[in-house]
Amino acid sequence: MLLMAPGRPLEERELPVPEPGAGEVLVRVAACGVCRTDLHVTDGELPDPKLPLVLGHQIVGRIEGSGERIGIPWLGCADGVCRYCRSGRENLCDQARFTGFHRDGGYAEYAVADERFCLSLPEGYGDVEVAPLLCAGLIGYRALRFTGEGERLGLYGFGASAHIVAQVARHQGRRVFAFTRPGDLSGQEYARTLGAEWAGDSNAAPPEELDAAIIFAPVGALLPAALRVLAKGGIVVCAGIHMSDIPSFEYELLWGERSLRSVANLTRQDGHEFLALAPKVPVRTDVEEFPLEEANEALERMRSGRLRGAAVLHVAT
Numbered sequence: 001m002l003l004m005a006p007g008r009p010l011e012e013r014e015l016p017v018p019e020p021g022a023g024e025v026l027v028r029v030a031a032c033g034v035c036r037t038d039l040h041v042t043d044g045e046l047p048d049p050k051l052p053l054v055l056g057h058q059i060v061g062r063i064e065g066s067g068e069r070i071g072i073p074w075l076g077c078a079d080g081v082c083r084y085c086r087s088g089r090e091n092l093c094d095q096a097r098f099t100g101f102h103r104d105g106g107y108a109e110y111a112v113a114d115e116r117f118c119l120s121l122p123e124g125y126g127d128v129e130v131a132p133l134l135c136a137g138l139i140g141y142r143a144l145r146f147t148g149e150g151e152r153l154g155l156y157g158f159g160a161s162a163h164i165v166a167q168v169a170r171h172q173g174r175r176v177f178a179f180t181r182p183g184d185l186s187g188q189e190y191a192r193t194l195g196a197e198w199a200g201d202s203n204a205a206p207p208e209e210l211d212a213a214i215i216f217a218p219v220g221a222l223l224p225a226a227l228r229v230l231a232k233g234g235i236v237v238c239a240g241i242h243m244s245d246i247p248s249f250e251y252e253l254l255w256g257e258r259s260l261r262s263v264a265n266l267t268r269q270d271g272h273e274f275l276a277l278a279p280k281v282p283v284r285t286d287v288e289e290f291p292l293e294e295a296n297e298a299l300e301r302m303r304s305g306r307l308r309g310a311a312v313l314h315v316a317t
């Protein structure tokens, strides 16, 4: 399913099986998770994607030849030599190339990947169930780490990422407060089934102050809203790659040693840590499965918020 240009639906096309270059593997795709980033790319909100482009960076597949099951995440490669890479921050590498953005991704039967950046997947998960761990889970986990030790955790936007992070946070003994689009009562009910002790509208005040919040929804106005319900010393972490503009707000909201940061991409270390942790929680993923040809439908469902958990494309073999 090919993106010919931003602003247009994906088109079903026949392409030759890609040729792996040096250090690359050819992977037969079994499943590929759908991420909000894919929506930002199709909407032209991220600059300079490869075009035409195969989207998708939560790829589960098997290496042709060995049959080994691996995951291909967003970080497709990094140069390994720059200041960022040498200090354990390959996620910030200027030369990084991202899967389903600079390189063709997994909305297809085959993908090639730099084998150094492929991840081993935990056993005990099916191909479709494990796919959302690769970005929704991984980026969520990185964001959760940046919240420090905060016990009372707010999650803004209860989609694919939050439904995983809520389980990890509960496992760590934290208390979870979920914020959804105003009036999304079924989303709030869903959050309670995953361990949120309170769930309400994103503009509502929770029953007590929070120590940390993660913003998954691409809505800049949530940032001052989250600061407003934070205790002193608290942190707001923005987990998305794109957000609408942040409205100005009074310094009072940041005062009291509150802080604000973003999370960008992932490192392989995040991948190893999170994929080892997930089966111990154990994280269960709620998945809505779509055949590959219905990728546009999956993206539209994500856009309208009518998804429970994560959307995953199933690739028939």
Ligand SMILES: [Zn+2]
Pocket (backbone or CB within 6 Å): 035, 036, 037, 057, 074, 135, 136
């Ligand atoms: Zn993603």
Ligand SMILES: [Zn+2]
Pocket (backbone or CB within 6 Å): 078, 079, 080, 081, 082, 083, 084, 085, 086, 090, 093, 094, 095, 096
């Ligand atoms: Zn680098």
